Amino acid sequence: MPRTVRDVVFVDGVRTPFGKAGPKGIYHETRADDLVVKAIRELLRRNPDLDPARVDEVAIAATTQIGDQGLTLGRTAGILAGLPTSVPGFSIDRMCAGAMTAVTSVAGGVAFGAYDIALAGGVEHMGRHPMGEGVDPNPRFVSDKLVDESALFMGMTAENLHDRFPGISKQRADEYAVRSQEKAAKAYADGKIQADLVPVSVRRTNAEAGETGWGLATVDEPMRPGTTLESLANLKTPFRPHGRVTAGNAAGLNDGATASLIAAEDVARELGLPVKMRLVSYAFAGVEPEVMGIGPVPATEKALAKAGLSIDDIGLFEINEAFAVQVLAMLDHFGIPENDPRVNQYGGAIAFGHPLASSGVRLMTQLARQFEEQPHVRYGLTSMCVGFGMGGTVIWENPHFNGGDDK
Ligand SMILES: CC(C)(COP(=O)(O)OP(=O)(O)OC[C@H]1O[C@@H](n2cnc3c(N)ncnc32)[C@H](O)[C@@H]1OP(=O)(O)O)[C@@H](O)C(=O)NCCC(=O)NCCS
Numbered sequence: 001m002p003r004t005v006r007d008v009v010f011v012d013g014v015r016t017p018f019g020k021a022g023p024k025g026i027y028h029e030t031r032a033d034d035l036v037v038k039a040i041r042e043l044l045r046r047n048p049d050l051d052p053a054r055v056d057e058v059a060i061a062a063t064t065q066i067g068d069q070g071l072t073l074g075r076t077a078g079i080l081a082g083l084p085t086s087v088p089g090f091s092i093d094r095m096c097a098g099a100m101t102a103v104t105s106v107a108g109g110v111a112f113g114a115y116d117i118a119l120a121g122g123v124e125h126m127g128r129h130p131m132g133e134g135v136d137p138n139p140r141f142v143s144d145k146l147v148d149e150s151a152l153f154m155g156m157t158a159e160n161l162h163d164r165f166p167g168i169s170k171q172r173a174d175e176y177a178v179r180s181q182e183k184a185a186k187a188y189a190d191g192k193i194q195a196d197l198v199p200v201s202v203r204r205t206n207a208e209a210g211e212t213g214w215g216l217a218t219v220d221e222p223m224r225p226g227t228t229l230e231s232l233a234n235l236k237t238p239f240r241p242h243g244r245v246t247a248g249n250a251a252g253l254n255d256g257a258t259a260s261l262i263a264a265e266d267v268a269r270e271l272g273l274p275v276k277m278r279l280v281s282y283a284f285a286g287v288e289p290e291v292m293g294i295g296p297v298p299a300t301e302k303a304l305a306k307a308g309l310s311i312d313d314i315g316l317f318e319i320n321e322a323f324a325v326q327v328l329a330m331l332d333h334f335g336i337p338e339n340d341p342r343v344n345q346y347g348g349a350i351a352f353g354h355p356l357a358s359s360g361v362r363l364m365t366q367l368a369r370q371f372e373e374q375p376h377v378r379y380g381l382t383s384m385c386v387g388f389g390m391g392g393t394v395i396w397e398n399p400h401f402n403g404g405d406d407k
Helices: 032-045 073-080 098-112 154-164 170-189 229-233 265-271 289-294 296-307 324-334 356-373
Strands: 008-015 057-061 089-092 117-125 200-206 210-217 254-264 277-286 314-319 379-386 390-397
Touching: 008 032, 008 098, 008 265, 008 356, 032 073, 032 117, 032 254, 057 073, 057 098, 057 356, 073 089, 073 117, 089 098, 098 117, 098 254, 098 277, 098 356, 098 390, 117 356, 154 289, 154 324, 170 229, 170 324, 254 265, 254 356, 277 296, 277 356, 277 379, 289 296, 289 324, 289 379, 296 324, 296 379, 296 390, 314 356, 356 379, 356 390
Parallel strands: 057 089, 057 117, 314 379
Antiparallel strands: 008 254, 008 277, 117 254, 200 210, 277 390, 379 390
């Protein structure tokens, strides 16, 4: 049977506002699966031309797949979101790149012809499921010196990256973090973020008063507008005495969910669905787990090579900010100035938060919005580092590209 690879597009993406993990966080009383269900429902609500029965697959990522993040989330969230029972689903895990891998996995299926339309996203409730909950690493990792012990602790790998690149000082990391907060505050003020957020009703409790009624989460809780270099200068370095990584220049511990619609371009056009980005190439790559933050470098080189593009062809970058040092290492590698206006125009995870397996689709949703506003840009990329020494990069083409005429 002859086969034709089909063009794959990003139709739409939404997310919940991100919360701070823990008893004081907005989602403390909210189930993880309910967060991703909310995102899926919103995606279907705002794409009424899509008959939910046309969805061929639901891939939902979570890093800790137990409790309310267990039970094959793609399937259970699909049913809870009201998709017909005929729509199958599965769950997926590549730690921080979970949602990104959900997208690339279903994209492969779309290109191959197994699916016309699929849903891909992720969720992480780090309050209910702290990083590393229930893990049982094989002792051979350390006893056989396969990895250094620090490889298991992401903050320590960020300190290792500072060691590897002495030119990336704490000062540079803090300056980067301040800019991320400034850009995120500006993006909110300009209304760039809200359009892709779905408000979530939340039960409020407080230690003294007990339950205090219901509220509505409408904005990212972790944001710290007004952050200054001075306010970051003396924060503790929890991962190493006299280290460089702090709560100010790292993403926090967060709760949140994302969802996106991925489709064959011809099907999207036939159904009148939006076409926000066209997939060009993607790649994942492994690096030494002790310096996992450098993962985006080989992943990007691989994705660029597959696309036949160079870094100079990329007009917009959405890079996950697990740690400032890791973004700076990538920018330095490619010779991109750290305040380059093409990079994280709306700010990044240092400001918005990073609920691990959900973040990949946040990057894509933001890139899609930037594509729409900047038709002179042809290509953009989303990239992230991944625990245990990996990176992932997806290159996208702007369907609104106008030939660069208005540049
Ligand atoms: C770094 C980390 C340990 C900090 O956790 P935390 O101590 O609970 O963080 P907090 O939000 O309470 O911040 C700690 C302090 O820094 C302060 N702070 C944080 N960001 C700040 C900012 N932008 N400006 C000023 N102060 C700030 C807080 O106010 C707090 O001060 P306090 O101790 O006086 O209350 C945690 O966020 C972490 O582990 N991050 C990395 C997550 C990760 O590994 N993800 C996976 C990536 S691969």
